[in-house]
Amino acid sequence: MKPFAKSTVAVVGLGLMGASMAWRLRADEAVGQVWGVVHRQETGQKALERGIVDTVVSWEDALSADALVLATPVRVIIEQLRALAVAPHLPDLVVDLGSTKREIVRAMGALPKGTLAVGGHPMCGKETSGIDSADPELYQGCRFVVVPTRRSTPEAVDWVRSLARALGTNPVEMEAERHDSLVAAISHLPYLASAALMSTVDTLAHEDDAALDLAAGGFRDTSRLAASNVTMMLDILMTNRDAVLKMVGSYREHLDALSDALASGDESRLADLLSRIRRARMLWAERKAQGGS
Secondary structure, three states: OOOHHHOEEEEEOOOHHHHHHHHHHHHOOOOOEEEEEOOOHHHHHHHHHOOOOOEEOOHHHHOOOOEEEEOOOHHHHHHHHHHHOOOOOOOOEEEEOOOOOHHHHHHHOOOOOOOEEEEEEEOOOOOOOOHHHOOOOOOOOOEEEEEEOOOOOHHHHHHHHHHHHHOOOEEEEOOHHHHHHHHHHHHHHHHHHHHHHHHHHHHHHHHOOHHHHHOOHHHHHHHHHHHOOHHHHHHHHHOOHHHHHHHHHHHHHHHHHHHHHHHOOOHHHHHHHHHHHHHHHHHHHHHHHOOOO
């Protein structure tokens, strides 16, 4: 493998995550060249005009890069990995940015021997998508999960760690199953909770349209994720279904406990539950402010 700083990196998919990555790498001259692979010509034109990539290439030409970064929706990544498994030639290294890892890592394991592959998931994003939402500072300060596969070597993992650091992130290595279990709780469940809240208030608004007129900061913050791209979220939910359903069950238990205390008029019990939850939230915020993981 070429050293990270001298590598030609082809980013497949210049949406929010891919374009933000390419933009940061090119702006900082962190690697030798940054290529983009796009589905729509308009996206490629924007990427060139804004200096996000050095050039836009076809999928076939991208396979001559030193490293291929798959920044498309999860199920598209899986299909792309299947296409790579029968491709006549491959880059030295394949990396992905998918939000779930178990099925992707399995597909990476089917790549030809001699092809290196490492899973990746930067823990950042927005509720908006597409190249128009791209930001070269998007990754700054977040965690970047590095997931080894049966096609990984220490050299390949180090390359991805270098990528993570070049983006301003903090790399952490983790197995695919553990990753998917954790993100089901901290990323995928919040989306469903936000969607359920939005649906609840929308139903109320059909009865009394003042509901949305009165909605302010609290509703805005807690319903923000409901605006996420549905296609992207379907890929995430369907490839991490068991773990997400387990967390939905746990969430329901905690919500039921709060509901039961309120229904029974047990103010002491409700105060105890809410105070404990408040302390947990404050400790998490303090840890994040201090740079903890």
